[in-house]
Amino acid sequence: MNSKERVMSALNGAQPDRRPYTPCIDNYTRSGLPEPYRSMDIINVQKAFGADMVRGPWCYKEQYDSTIRIEEKRVNGSIITRYLTPVGTLQKTETFTKESPNIPFPAEHLIKTAEDLETFNYLTEHTSCVPDYKELEDALKKNSNIVVATGIMSTAFEDMLAHHSGVEKFVYLYYDHTALIEETMAILKQKREREAAITAQGPAEVIICYENTNTANSSPEWIKQFEIPMLNDYARIMHDHGKKLLVHMCGHINMVVDQIAAALFDGIVDVAPPPTGDCDLPAAVRTLGAQGKVLTGGIECTMFAHLKPDALVSEVRSLVSSIPDTRCFFLGSGDAVPQGTSVENLNAIKALIEKPF
Template identity: 25%
Template sequence: MSELCHQAGDARGMEDLMVDYYVDRPFFDELVGLFHERTLAETRAALEGGVEWIFANCYYNSLSAGWSPAIFREVFVPHLRAQVELVHRYGARLDYYDDGKLDASMELIADCGVDVLETCTPPPVGDLDLRRAKARIGAQTTLKGYVDLLWVVKHGTPELVERTVAEAMEIAKPGGGFIIGSSDCFREGTPPENMHSYFQACLNYGVYD
């Protein structure tokens, strides 16, 4: 997890943290820094225990949570870079999770050296254009996700689900570096026929030769 997810973001509250950034910056820096050090300590302990993949749950850091790209660059990029460098020193890999808007932050995240970036959520929930993302950061990091769990899989049709998976693979599969997936975990009430269509389409279109 990140310094915010289930840490500073819950200990203080996201709205209060955002106000703190402007009205009490020393407190903001101290609190976020405290949980950043805790994140590094937890990451190090996992790596020393032999973990090979670190899942960095960072949706509280997302632009969708309310942070501006400028604050993201100033505050969270250095912390992410430090975590990635730690992970790579142990020969492990880091999967960065943000199920919100990524268009304005994906290059900053990729430049930190993350190995996987998910969930690549398209509009209307997110704002990621898969073709543009593949062109901009596809050579740096593996992209994962894309299929909208709500408007495609839950409220769509089997035909829409299959078409979405096929289109995603057509765009992002060439050259490797893409893992088909959903924009988050599937929700209760999703039609079984849509789930079947999703997994069958993943098998049909998502396998690399």
């Protein structure tokens, strides 16, 4: 089997010739690699280190209508963005660091008050998303023997909780202004589902939702009430177009594994054991596998960064021996392979996965 056949066979319930390998090697990983990898296209970096499924371009872009004005300025390493609308102004501040050159830290969230929710609703309703398949189509043509997955944003619930308001403010707003924040999530959900529909109509066979489900910043009850139903709606959209939906869950999920197993999506990716996550991997694979789902991940990211190659290989052998199921468990990284991971470590796992063990 080639890489694409291997991954798609497993996702369709058949036995692959060997365990698929699907690490999350992204721009964060690449920023810590030496040349020639640092200058390579990110898909080629993933392929160079043996990935059977790579993360490719997304296939939609946002557009604001003429009533929205955006101002952006850089101050001391931070980006301050202001959204000016006829009903109010929103501002957020994001800070990039040397250690995280691609994903910024939120220094100021967009939503701080109930009035901001009203402004955010206007902003969402006056933002459209348009298809842009060209880059993804080119990537698929160049890489016909490998799965090139595309992505979609997290659900409206997770987006509000983690990105737009932050956990503390979300909790206060939810209990002080329940109807308003639920209206905001409903409006944002409609936008997210339009993005999902555009993606489902595109050329990728596998879509990854970058959800970051995590009981460390949410609760099992909220995940049951809001997040799983929204993910199920994503899954229905994808399945209506014959696509597979995988959900990125690198955080604490042990308390909600049964909820995940009962959901409609096809599996979860980049799953992490402690300390990044809390997943009991063998138990989770059994629970998800009983429902036909796959789980990918398992190699704790600190191991990638800090162990010597022989020690890393030993840990991975131990992990794989505890989960013999080669259809439901794809070996991969627990969250993104971190900046600072050596070429030697990446090549050691590539060599290991390519031969029976």
